[in-house]
Amino acid sequence: MSEYPNYKDPVHLSRDCAAILIPDGADITLSEGTAVFITQALGGSVTVNVNGNLARIAAHNVDALGLEVASRPSDDHVIVGDGTVDESLVWDQLRTCYDPEIPINIVELGLIYRCAVQPLESGGNLVDIDMTLTAPGCGMGPFLVDDIEQKLALVPNVAKVKVELVFDPIWNSEMMSDAARLETGLY
Numbered sequence: 172m173s174e175y176p177n178y179k180d181p182v183h184l185s186r187d188c189a190a191i192l193i194p195d196g197a198d199i200t201l202s203e204g205t206a207v208f209i210t211q212a213l214g215g216s217v218t219v220n221v222n223g224n225l226a227r228i229a230a231h232n233v234d235a236l237g238l239e240v241a242s243r244p245s246d247d248h249v250i251v252g253d254g255t256v257d258e259s260l261v262w263d264q265l266r267t268c269y270d271p272e273i274p275i276n277i278v279e280l281g282l283i284y285r286c287a288v289q290p291l292e293s294g295g296n297l298v299d300i301d302m303t304l305t306a307p308g309c310g311m312g313p314f315l316v317d318d319i320e321q322k323l324a325l326v327p328n329v330a331k332v333k334v335e336l337v338f339d340p341i342w343n344s345e346m347m348s349d350a351a352r353l354e355t356g357l358y
Contacts, residue, residue: 181206182219188235193218193225193271196310201226207236213269214276214318215241227271227314251327256288256296261329264322271311275354277319280305281346284337295330298323302334303342312336 188201201207207219207226215230217238234240265283266276277283285301300319304312316334323332344357352358 178209181208182236183207184235185237186235188228188232190219190221190226190228190232191271191311191314193227194306194309194311196313199226201228201235209236211269211271211274212238213274214267216269216271216318218271225272227311254290254294254296254328256298256326256328258286258288260326261286261288261298261323264326265319267322268315268318270305270315273305273355275347275351277302277315279348279351281348281351282315282342291330293330296328297331297333298326298329300332300334301337303337305342307338307341 184201184203184205184207186203190199190201191197192199201221205221207221209217210220210225211218215233217228217233217236219226219228219236228236231240262278265286266278268277269275270277270280270282273280282302282304283300284303285299287299289297289299291297302315302319304315316336319334320332323329344352347355347357349358
């Protein structure tokens with residue numbers, strides 16, 4: 172799937188498709204033939220505008236939009252090398268997780284407050300993350316957490332991922348990277 176598609180024309184769904192209404196997180200079903208406009212296709216999932224509302228279509232359903240479902244490596248836990256986790260790979264995976272309303276990854280948005288890797292007695296490692304949301308009442312939190320957990324589970328030597336949503340300190344635009352603030356015009 173192209174990371175930055177330029178869709179100006181509507182896309183008609185080729186089949187019924189589960190989606191999540193943004194920002195409240197309600198489950199909806201978009202019917203076959205529904206015209207949608209793709210607003211963002213980053214990190215595997217796609218955000219569409221349907222009848223003036225935004226909805227998130229998960230990566231495993233993007234075929235309904237005529238897009239290719241990205242193949243994913245096996246998520247079988249295997250210890251490789253000395254069993255440690257390359258933390259740069261953890262951060263690389265986090266950069267593939269996007270806020271469905273803002274086309275910027277969660278790292279550049281400043282949503283990750285803490286990321287720690289701890290060895291487990293049973294083998295492998297725990298990646299323990301504290302993250303926040305751009306708005307405390309955002310219903311997309313559980314979907315971002317799920318996205319993070321799935322993607323970090325693919326990092327070699329990661330056996331468990333724990334993501335906790337925290338709201339202290341409250342997120343503000345100053346927490347964004349300089350590049351993200353420039354991109355959004357919030358500099």
